[in-house]
Amino acid sequence: MRFLTGQQPTTDLTYGDVFLVPSRSDVTSRFDVDLSTDDGTGTTIPVVVANMTAISGRRMAETVARRGGMAIIPQDIPVEIVADVVAGVKSKDPVVETPVTVGTHDTVSTVLTLLGKRAHRAAVVVEGRRPVGVVTEGDCAGADRFLQVSHVMSTDLIQVDVSQVERDGLPATFELLHAAKVNLAVVVRGEELVGVLTRKGIVRSTIYSPALDAGGRLRIGAAVGIGDVAAKTKDLLAAGVDALVVDTAHGHQTRMLQALELVRSAAPDVPVVAGNVVTADGVRDLVAAGADILKVGVGPGAMCTTRMMTAVGRPQFSAVLECAAAARELGKHVWADGGVRHPRDVALALAAGASQVMIGSWFAGTHESPGDLHDDGTGRFFKDSFGMASARAVAARTAGAGSAFDRARKALYEEGISSGKMYLDPARPGVEDLLDEITSGLRSACTYAGARTLGEFADRAVVGLQSAAGYAEGQPVPTSW
Numbered sequence: 001m002r003f004l005t006g007q008q009p010t011t012d013l014t015y016g017d018v019f020l021v022p023s024r025s026d027v028t029s030r031f032d033v034d035l036s037t038d039d040g041t042g043t044t045i046p047v048v049v050a051n052m053t054a055i056s057g058r059r060m061a062e063t064v065a066r067r068g069g070m071a072i073i074p075q076d077i078p079v080e081i082v083a084d085v086v087a088g089v090k091s092k093d094p095v096v097e098t099p100v101t102v103g104t105h106d107t108v109s110t111v112l113t114l115l116g117k118r119a120h121r122a123a124v125v126v127e128g129r130r131p132v133g134v135v136t137e138g139d140c141a142g143a144d145r146f147l148q149v150s151h152v153m154s155t156d157l158i159q160v161d162v163s164q165v166e167r168d169g170l171p172a173t174f175e176l177l178h179a180a181k182v183n184l185a186v187v188v189r190g191e192e193l194v195g196v197l198t199r200k201g202i203v204r205s206t207i208y209s210p211a212l213d214a215g216g217r218l219r220i221g222a223a224v225g226i227g228d229v230a231a232k233t234k235d236l237l238a239a240g241v242d243a244l245v246v247d248t249a250h251g252h253q254t255r256m257l258q259a260l261e262l263v264r265s266a267a268p269d270v271p272v273v274a275g276n277v278v279t280a281d282g283v284r285d286l287v288a289a290g291a292d293i294l295k296v297g298v299g300p301g302a303m304c305t306t307r308m309m310t311a312v313g314r315p316q317f318s319a320v321l322e323c324a325a326a327a328r329e330l331g332k333h334v335w336a337d338g339g340v341r342h343p344r345d346v347a348l349a350l351a352a353g354a355s356q357v358m359i360g361s362w363f364a365g366t367h368e369s370p371g372d373l374h375d376d377g378t379g380r381f382f383k384d385s386f387g388m389a390s391a392r393a394v395a396a397r398t399a400g401a402g403s404a405f406d407r408a409r410k411a412l413y414e415e416g417i418s419s420g421k422m423y424l425d426p427a428r429p430g431v432e433d434l435l436d437e438i439t440s441g442l443r444s445a446c447t448y449a450g451a452r453t454l455g456e457f458a459d460r461a462v463v464g465l466q467s468a469a470g471y472a473e474g475q476p477v478p479t480s481w
Contacts, residue, residue: 041293
């Protein structure tokens with residue numbers, strides 16, 4: 001990457017301060033761009049779901065890995081539950097989507113509670129493992145909430161066998177759904193339910209490549225803190241995680257270096273990510289202690305109040321730029337963690353040298369995040385989100401640890417929002433919708449730079465500086481003047 005003026009700016013910059021300049025390009029299609037990463041994590045798109053309790057869970061990890069990214073399970077989750085989540089994600093099909101399932105005797109109320117867990121907004125009704133119907137929100141409209149599903153479900157199923165999909169290919173299944181004017185096919189093996197295929201999901205499966213481990217299973221990572229890391233690292237490796245993230249708000253500290261050495265010795269063959277840092281010195285020290293990838297960002301997250309509380313942090317574009325250069329000299333990589341609000345920000349982080357971008361709050365308002373859907377009273381749906389240094393997160397992390405007095409002392413201090421509402425975008429309510437938006441923008445950015453790979457993009461990108469008025473000029477006008 002180079003600056004348009006040819007000179008390094010004298011002030012630190014964030015994503016809104018900069019823009020990409022188009023260059024001569026012979027890349028004729030955005031589909032000619034390869035978005036796979038080279039940092040050893042095996043992802044095929046440069047997107048990592050942040051290890052936040054309100055965002056990264058079983059459904060999120062499975063869905064994102066099916067589209068080529070990877071989710072990091074938070075450090076606060078008990079290791080036995082993490083092991084169960086990892087096993088569950090790795091058991092899922094890389095193409096066929098996991099359905100919401102209900103029994104014929106379940107109620108309409110139960111169905112409506114569960115439909116928000118998956119973006120396809122339908123539940124497969126089963127008897128044992130045999131599908132007997134499908135129920136949607138439309139089927140439940142106006143029905144008594146205590147009515148059994150068998151009275152409202154549709155039994156007119158489009159049902160395809162796995163062998164048929166493998167033999168005829170995904171486009172044939174798409175044409176079958178298109179001809180029947182339905183969105184969803186139930187996939188079976190014999191008479192047993194395997195999952196579902198949707199028209200949009202089929203199209204996505206021809207564009208994205210899943211992030212798979214050596215055994216052909218979906219990839220997933222997990223985080224550990226900097227206390228008592230040896231035992232948890234051993235347990236997470238036994239569970240089969242594909243990446244370990246050693247995580248604390250202030251990564252450039254002695255306890256992190258000590259924890260990293262323990263993790264590195266226990267996990268010689270698994271990528272180890274550590275952070276957070278914002279300086280070249282931090283990168284060099286953590287690499288020396290054993291990190292393969294550095295997590296960059298202090299204070300840019302939507303749920304983070306660190307900069308306002310402490311004045312500590314650094315504008316994210318400059319932090320990524322400096323840390324990526326230092327990591328590259330050592331043969332290592334960085335993840336840009338936080339501060340992205342639009343696809344342009346993802347492109348700028350990668351232009352600055354990040355191998356991947358870690359996204360948190362942007363994904364909180366989706367069907368796949370762990371929380372329940374809430375109606376704000378106006379018909380708009382939202383999910384609760386909170387920062388991992390907030391009082392809420394600290395209380396969960398320290399529950400049962402130490403005395404009640406010690407926990408009360410810790411609860412006095414927080415550096416994060418404990419209760420934020422993240423609304424679902426009606427046009428993009430699922431995380432896959434957001435991945436479509438992000439990767440579409442990123443692919444186009446690469447074509448403007450004349451780059452077919454992310455490595456070429458970082459080499460060829462030309463970045464200029466802009467005023468607040470310049471940033472505002474680039475925003476669309478949604479209605480009229």
